[in-house]
Amino acid sequence: MTHEAGWAHAPGALRGPAWLREPGDANALVPQLWSRTAHKADGDLVVGGVAVADLVAEHNTPAYVLDEADFRARARAFRDAFADYQVFYAGKAFLCTAVARWVDEEGLSLDVCSAGELTVAQRAGFPMARVGYHGNNKTHPELRRAVALGVGRIIVDSPVEIERLAAITAELGATARVMVRVTAGVEAHTHEYIATAHEDQKFGFSITNGAALEAVRAVHAAPGLELLGLHSHIGSQIFDSSGFEVAARRVLALHAQVSAELGVTMPEMDLGGGFGIAYTTQDDPSDPAQLATEMTKIVEHECRGLGIEAPRLSIEPGRAIVGPSTCTVYTVGTVKPVALDGGAVRTYVSVDGGMSDNIRTALYDADYSCTLASRASDAPPVLARVVGKHCEAGDIVVRDEFLPGDVRPGDLLAVPGTGAYCRSMASNYNHALRPPVIAVRDGVARVVVRRETEDDLFATDVGGF
Template sequence: MFLHGTSKINSKGHLEIGGCDVTDLAQEFGTPLYIVDEALVRQRAREFMEAFRTTGLRHQVAYASKAFCVMAMCRVAEEEGMSLDVVSDGELYTALQAGFPAERIHFHGNNKTPEEIVMALDAGIGCFVVDNFDELHLLNALAADKGKRVNVLLRITPGVEAHTHDYISTGQQDSKFGFDLGNGTAFTAIETAIGLSSLKVLGVHSHIGSQIFEVEGFRMAVEKVAAFAVEIRDRLNHTFTVLNLGGGFGIRYVEGDQPLPVGVYVQAIADAVRTTCENANFALPEVWIEPGRSIIGDAGTTLYTVGTSKDIPGVRKYIAVDGGMTDNPRPALYESKYEAVLANRANDTLNELVSVAGKCCESGDMLIWDLKLPAVQSGDLLAVFCTGAYNYAMASNYNRIRRPAVVFVKDGKADLVVARETYHNIVGNDIIPQRLQKEAVSK
């Protein structure tokens, strides 16, 4: 059994996270329940910050809030000295409501609406990451209307394919994101942006994928991006002051996953930037990165209550929990793998092979295939590890299931940071037209 962060098995044989017995958390907050190990979140953030301080490079570490965006997480990111990457008006609003400094917010997205851009301009965010020509001209016009000159990075696709799932590989040429480096589009975009009076081009952004376990892809991306920066300097007499290398740093989900220490990723990026720039006599830029999953992923655990079971002799045994693809769609989307334990009987002998099904009316609602557990009983608590990233963030109300609560645990205390949805939340935005009101139907 591999336990992350402050997780341990206590004297009662119960899983404990952040000094809190999860059986007590289930009684107080119900299940399904997202549990976040706050100490581990802060540890991961500090690992990135310290790794960059060691390199001596000017830097920004921006938490990629798409992984998990709630106001409490924005507060933690700010306290740890991070910047913040947002990709929608909802994420931006969350950050602003949490009091996150607008000048440390970067706005991403391949289809920012005029309303979103205006909202970000009014907030005075620190930087827009521009994804296409339409946005380039729209942002310039909207900024000009407000008498502002805004900082921009242009997102480029460097032609580097990370060794990851096709749906989360983003740096290759055939991608919905960014300006292509290989066919000259990126050069044209930079040339255009430099000529727009309401935009200040700081540099470029690239992101090669997610859940990456090696450094070679990052090295290649740095070399291509830095070489492009040199080309822009030499041909357009414009010097980039920022290179943003995105995120994608992998975490351990299951046995066999072998992520590198944070310092190894950061040092590889720093060495590649330093070497490439020094060889080209290019002033060292400020380096930005955007870790998301690697900050929050392994700090999250989802706690479920086991309900029914179905044993098919000679085939498999299913156990069903009170959540599923509504709180964790990743297995259905990406065939993602997870590890889990019976949180209330963690020391019992593993003598049963089961598959964990969700409660949704969907045959694909499976959380884990072939998991070894003690003989499972209705009412047992199942804890699924490493669910901090893209679980709550991607949760839905399919089958009108209410989204779970979220608690931060630290030093023996549990703080509710997102309340469990109520039935009123489920129907709160529904409107019955007058013609469908009961009195209308009865006529």
């Protein structure tokens, strides 16, 4: 019977979630959770040929460690598997000028969804023709700038936005290439906040109620707008291809309807993506080749049934490129055993970061793993909870993990799978300083995003003295 205060308070129940198994060796890495170059050498974590302890000696903690070779390999894997598609890297997952250049060099396109992300792309010299601009509330100045820069596609999300864009193109004497974002009524098997194709949410035009067709008509009728096609995105951290099958069927049916009713053959279609990664051993993501095979078969089958030619397809892998390429390194500050009902003990391991550098555990109830990164240990594993230093009970970094029983202050812990939505969603909560991003490759480390300083915090504080 479940205890009213939670499963951990039930007598003898402190065993962790069902999927978490006590390891035979608490020092070992689970390979599928880490970037390709990550390994242990005498207990020390090494990434990109650089010992994490050496990085910390120079750059302190917390710090994001980005494996450049792994990032590039994952980008190429999607590019090659989806060779007939246009593959868009998700800038919102993590973006800086160095990463934008890597994305360009590996032949991918780039999604942005804010003026700031567009600025990063511009400063990196990213080809604007390979940029897609998302967002449910793009302002007039933002749209005007996108058109002036020659952004390759603007994904419109509301009738107001279509009107704004039509007015801007008329003013500038320019043409904007437009995709219409549609909601296919698909309930993705993911967290509510990252499921984006069901009807009751802020993105896109509904296919079911006819809003999507009306939006297509409006774009087609506007002289300065070039109708590229339809855009569908069912969510993020997706493992089940069945959702894509239903979405593709409904979006392609609308594609065929537009051709029949308006006499317009839209040349492109974006099926989204949002492919999942392995944060813990309970996750089993598909590889790019498998995803490409499955999604291509789905589209070909539906097009045959509709008697139409397949449009040129795009996908958006989302976190699947940068997510596994990065780990976050922390220093342990305190270790506190807490006695619970029934004689159980929870070991709380506090680190020098937390929800300011990884909000996903608190925001999405996300699960993570971690490892002792600075030494080997012969101590038996204990079930631990890794928590941050912020003044919030919900400031949890890793909810459940087995760590060596002698984990102690001064140890380094590393959390894999933190490349996506950690630095990009980081905050200055409690006036914390956001950590640096350190790229490592072939034994060389370089800072691509520096650590914030107190001067950075006070640069916007104009109260004076």
